[in-house]
Amino acid sequence: MKTLIIISSCRFPLSAAAGFILTGRLPDRYAPGKIWEVFSAAALKNCAEGRIYWIGDTAGGTRVAAFTARSGRGILRNLVSSFLDIYQIDQDCCSIVEINTPSSLSFALGQAVLGLPLVCGLGRILVEKHIEKIYPELVRSVQT
Amino acid sequence: MKIIYHCYGGTHSSVTAACIHLGLLPRDRAPGYDELLNLDLFDRRNVCDIGKITFVGRDGLGNEIYVVGRRSRPKLLYNVIEGMSRLFDTGRDSLMLVDVSSFVNSSMRAGGFLSRRIGLVGIGRPIVAWGTLRNYRRLAEAVEEVLSILRRGPETKDKRIIQAGRPEVAC
DSSP: OOOHHHHEESOHHHHHHHHHHTTSOOSSOOOOHHHHHHHHHHHHHOOOOOOOOOEEEOOOEEEEEEOOOOOOTHHHHHHHHHHHHHHTOTTTTTEEEEEEEOOOOOHEEEEEEEESSTTEEEHHHHHHHHHHHHHHHHHHHHOO | OOEEEEEESSSSHHHHHHHHTTTTOOOOSSHHHHHHTTTSSSTTTTTGTTTOOEEEEEEETTTTEEEEEEEOHHHHHHHHHHHHHHHTTOOOTTTEEOGGGOOHHHHHHHHEEEEIIIIOOOOOOHHHHHHHHHHHHHHHHHHHHHHHHHHHHSSOOOOOOOOOOOOOOOO
16 A cells, blocks of 8 residues: 655644645635644644654545654654665655645744643634645645 | 664764664773774764664664664654554564663763864864763663663663554544
């Protein structure tokens, strides 16, 4: 079975969002509020960096998983690709896609306050605004 | 089994520990400066190598020895390794992570910063080598502990040694 690993370097799991677009749990066109149907606030708050997100399978039978970690100069990509190397996992059966969408100050602020009880609403607004802006790029990055 | 020694930069304490494990450095005495500085990976890896799991050699028990740098984020390493192990079903006991960052002293930090970050190799490398030699006995003891665990079997409760298991998965 072919495996697709999506990685992103930010606290919010953009890689998982891209994976959900690919598997159809999120639509190809941005829909307001839809993102919070697949990411619960509790899951986002408790999600430690580098933890795997099981996304599911695509219609074509590709297994999709995602990892995210706040920026770290390629540490996540290095870890994933060198793990494949040490276990000699055929890279024809497994591809890595890195989400390289530009960040913004409001997205950074949104991610920072997302886990705080009183201001998580503001965090959701800021994060969703950013996702709305980069949504076409997220779709492109996993469909190419 | 694959044994991965990890520390902040993956080029000083983890490389030293891996080489002690492989018998490239002595276990019963501290090596000389030259012995340490002649190691292929000691103080040689750069910022772009952080996260690259690098093969160092195979020990007498048939285990593959690796080193990796993971900054001050061991949990990131554990989570990625655990996730990948589950994703590809590589087996619960196929891998052991050994954290040797607690053996890094201030001389190693300062020397490593000068050599790897700023590029002042001529100043930083002797300082980091001196710091490594100061902690050498403790590192050798830790490696001896790992070896005794490997001889006995992989079960351990040591805090520095963490095996890739099957954790709870988010989402």
